[in-house]
Amino acid sequence: MSDLPQVSNAIPAKAPRSRWVGKLVKASLSLLFILALWQAIVWIFKMPAFILPSPGAVLAKLVSRWDVLAHHSWVTAQEILLGLLLGLSMGLCFALQMLLFQPLRRWLLPILIASQAIPVFAIAPVLMLWLGYGIASKIVMAALIIFFPVTTCCYDGLRNTPRGYLDLAHTMGASPWRVLTQVRLPAALPALASGIRVAVVVAPIGAVVGEWVGSSEGLGYLMLQANARMLIDEMFAALFILASLSVALYFTADTLLNKLLPWQGSSN
């Protein structure tokens, strides 16, 4: 087949290292900007330290209380990660069931919507009552809050497999099981990935709300305690860690997903 031109018009991939550095530079620049703005507000409006402590004071607190902060961060991080794991697997199972057992869908859909209609804040005390003040109630809380976005994204992805793919699989004599595992599930992965991106951002909310309602550990607990004792700089230190945790989680998830699913966004 020498008469065919061997034109390689592969999409040139940017060197991953330089892209990483660029991202990092941008992120640190915006962080610096926010810190500068914060400091400026403190100076210009002469904010008292018990309303808005300066970034320097918060940094000092981060350093001096790092052992306490680290302990509580670890607890909250566990809650978030386990909540994500639970919520994602629940969402995936739910979506699969709705796809595989169409009649069941009519029964499951109201449950799904109800899980979203009742505010998480409202069920938090019930969860404390049932699951105790430990880590379990917070995990369930984080799982519940991400359950809906994950399920809907995943279900949409599974349901909207391009018809051409299914036709092709049919003419190739694929069994329903192989259609599911080899066609529908991989085709749904980009949709699931958007669900995960949302979940990763929302899950910390669930965990912290859980800690506010009742706990003896975690960043949410620490913030309440610090607030009650007027340790505003400590509260901000906890808040800063929580925000960093969420951002780090999002970027890790995003990078991993982009690496694992390089075909996202490309379609026929």
Add this chain to the structure above:
Amino acid sequence: MNNTSVSGPRLGIAIEHASLRYHDAEQPVLANVNMQIGAGRWTTLLGRSGCGKTTLLRYLAGLLDGQVESQGRFSINGEAGIGDLEHQVAYMAQQDLLFPWLSVLDNVCLSARLQGDKHNPQIRAKALELLEQVGLVAQADALPAQLSGGMRQRVALARTLLQDKPLVLMDEPFSALDAVTRHQLQELAAKLLKDKTVVLITHDPQEALRLSHQIYVLQGQPASANALPALEGEPPRRFNAELAELQENLLSMLEASHV
């Protein structure tokens, strides 16, 4: 051209007085269709968009089971019924339908993968051979997103060839390509699918004339098939004055069918 695909049992289809109607429609899409799809030959269905040619193709591919009601007589190699057709068909669509999460090689081996036989070294060796024939062996490990439209359709052709089915159904497989690439692919497909029974759908008279042994024009409401006189010579044909004249005739025929 050393064609490695051994020609299996040949397969011809006869369609007599056939009509197809979707369950939810009052009017049939196709009525009183008579066609001879010759074994080992290229039969082309030509017609304007929406005339029902895709319906007929999808019906033959077994993709309309439970959606249409058929009447008339369909027979394979003289035996009535097309129930056996399901496992003897390879299908090539307008979109290349490459799975973006699989490498080029894995896409070519898709039929084996969907049969649960994805690690068979013989099949992979054959797939590489086919990729060689379509000139893409260097891209075997690339993802489809890294290929151009013409390359992707060539991968789809290799995937179709790997299935090695006696009947190949093609639904406008070249229509989304630019003129030069389309020309190359027509040539390549004609060479590689020489021993197969091919049913090609197209709305391009030139493509039909270049590639077919037999052309049917689908026209009317509901559509029926009009056979054109058989063409001489072996496809792929060079486009000469004679074919140009035939193309003129075909175009005016198609224009007349939709006033």
